[in-house]
Amino acid sequence: MPLNVGDVVGERYRVVRQLGQGGMGAVYQAWDTRLNRPIALKEMRPQAGLDAATLVQLRQQFQQEAQILATLTHPNLVRVTDYFSWSGNEYLVMDFIEGESLAHLIKHQGALPEAQVLGWSQQLLDALGYCHAQGVLHRDLKPQNIIITPEGRAVLVDFGLVKLWDPHDPRTRTAMRGMGTPEYAPPEQYDTGPGHTDPRSDIYGLGATLYHALTGQSPPTATQRMASPSSFLTPRRVNTSVSPATEAIVLKALEIQMDRRFNSTQDMAQALNSARRAPQAAPRPTGPVERQGLARTGRVAMPTSAPMPTSAPVPAPIPASAPPPISEASPQKRKSIFLGLGGIGLAAIGLVCLGLAVGAVLLWRNWSDGNGGEVATQQPLVGSQGATPASIATEPLVSAPTAVSAPTATTAVGVGMDQVLWEDDFSSTASGWEVSSYNFGSVDYIDGAYTVISLGDGNTMWGIANTWYSDTVIDVDATQVSAPANNNNAYGVVCRDQNSDQKTGYYFFIAGDGAYAIAKAQEGAFEWLVEWTASDVIRQGNTSNHIQAVCAGSTLILRANGKELATATDSAFAAGDIALAAASLEADPTEIRFDNLVVTVP
Structure with a gap:
């Protein structure tokens, strides 16, 4: 009693x-x-x-x-x-700790200011790291068990489900019976066998707590998320003021699979520090909207003083059924893409920190690899993928031709698997890429690939990954499904996108007519770091090409099908999101399907 x-x-x-x-x-x-x-x-x-x-x-x-x-x-x-x-x-x-529980603050104030939540999360991560070093797991992290003192200190209380944990002995014992509070408990905590939880279980609980604090609502339970992935809304879909970088941390912490979460509180704290320094992006619209203003912003005349290439590589022989190769860069392409690439792209990145997650980016080696959580990257990187709501556009806006070469799986050239940050075959919409339709085109998961459709007239469509990286190598297979008859288009990879309504970041383009270019996008306009140039390395028409984009410090490298095409240098953007893009430079649309994405450390 x-x-x-x-x-x-x-x-x-x-x-x-x-x-x-x-x-x-x-x-x-x-x-x-x-x-x-x-x-x-x-x-x-x-x-x-x-x-x-x-x-x-x-x-x-x-x-x-x-x-x-x-x-x-x-x-x-x-x-x-x-x-x-x-x-x-x-x-x-x-x-006895004087103050209010975090649950009480959320109940009466709703979503709390991000800066405040991030400050508390750093304190809690430090406390959890101390506990884990002593061999103690909390296993019941939730807003009710966090007291905020009048001076702003976050205090973790209630060790009722504590577990004595030994990283060298998986058969550790749990003294207090119980599974925690469902909305904040990871799936492994429902297993009654020994040794199924470790410090990553507390990271999940902290991530769920951060989600609640940043959005004002608790996340669905792990079992609900597994049964119905669309039940989980990423933080920025609930509260657009959450920064993309913070959302990425929350999503990574909330990964269902343990080996996709942060390996340790130290790893999460490093990511959190990076998120607090990351630029804060303005909220983006979450559905179809008119973008005439953005299109006008992007249509800035390209300078004509840049010299045209005087020669181009001689194309290799190609089948008679393929479009004819080009022998030099097309002025029309260069003019059209500069005038018309008016941006589209959405953001759904970044959530928060009291335990952080989502997602599906492997920034660190698996807990079970025996290295004690050794960091696989050379610097703290943020990345995560989370489940997204059902897509707005369920059918492609452009019908695909009947004869299209299927993409072939390609691994990153010369990169060991222990350097892989993230892999995505786009088989699940839960990987967190932007899904939306606009008056200029759409981005969506279609038939196991990520599909970007530009409806024509020089408009650029891009879909963001909801991640945040600094230095990366991005490998992806790109298949042109449909395009104007003359293949006057552009498609490829974006690194360091700033999650703005306008085009930003570095664009690594190839085209259906065999050309390539590298551009810097700022305020919706392109500055060409490498002008459009023809290459026989690029397969033309409705077929597949493997694209590799390297963003390492100020060095930018574009490769296609294993061959280096161009190098440029620029230091305008130090970190940002990944995106996949397409543009049709004629009245007819372009549809590109991307598959077998691999993100690695340079």
Whole structure:
């Protein structure tokens, strides 16, 4: 039975009021009659119907846990000062923390300011990292178990489901029975066998907590997400003021698969530091909108002083059925793409930090690789993928020709798999790419590929990955499904997109007529770092090409089908999103399907 106000427990602690109650007991504010100070008293009630031997074992485990918890000292952890048995129940005595629970703040204020949430998350990550170093997992992270003090300190309380964890022994033991709160518990926590949770389980709980704080609503449970991926809305779809970089962290922390989450709190804290320094993008529209203003912004006349290439590589022989090769760069292409590439692209990146996630980008090696969470990248990078709502456009806007070469799986040239940051075969819409339709075209998952359609007249369509990287090598197979009769188009890869309504970042283009170029996009206009040039390396017409884009510091390299085409240097953008783009430079549309994406470290 619950304790009543005025009850004295253990001949020392007088109950003042109940603070909370759960299935395994309750927490009370009490008064220590010996030391004359307020304390928090957690009551653990044994599960009904347990036999005597089991009760003895649970009490022994509880005592061992309490002894370990009493050794933990950290400014963002509640301190355990005593434990005892009384009237058949077990009790923990903790410092009483003055303040409000994070759950109370969210309930009364809704979505909280991102900067404030990120500050708290850094504190909590530091506390969790300290616990994990001592071999302790919390396993019940949620807004109700975080107290925000009047001076702004975030304190983690309630270790009722704590697990004693040894990274060298997967058969660690759980003293307190329970699975945590469903909205914040990772799927592995529902497994009753030994050794199924580790520090990444706490990272999931923190990610779910951050999601709630940033959006004002709790995420669906892990089982709901697995049964119905569309039930999970990425943070920016709920609250567009969340930055893309923060959303990426939250999504990575909330990955269903453990090996896709951050390996450690240190990794997540590094990503969080990068997110706090990342530029804040203005909210983007989430559905079809008119973009005439953006189109006008992008249609800036291209300077005519740039010299035309005087010669071009001689094309290799091609089948008679293919479009004829070009022998030099086409002035019409260069003019049209500059005048007309008026942008389209959407953002759905970035969520938050109290445990962070989503997603599906592998920035660090798997927990099980035995390297103790060794960072595989040379610097903290942010990336994540999360589930997206059902697509707006379910059918391609342009019918595909009957004869199209299927893309072939291609691996990144000369890159070891331990350097892979992220792979995506676009078989699942849960990988988090932008899905939307506009008056100029659309971006969507179609038939196991990511499809970008430009409806023509020189308009550029691009779809963002909802990630945030600095230095990357991006490999992808690109298949032209349809295009103008003269193949006057452009398609390819974008790195360091700034998640703006206008084109930004570095564009690595090839074209259906065999040309290539590298451009910097700022404020919706292109500056050509490498002018359009013809190449016999690029397969022409409705067929597949493998594109590789390298963004390493100020160095930009474009490769196609294993051959280097162009190099440029520019330092305008240090980090940003990945995108896939297409533009049709005639009245007829262009449809490009991208597949077998691999993102690696340069």
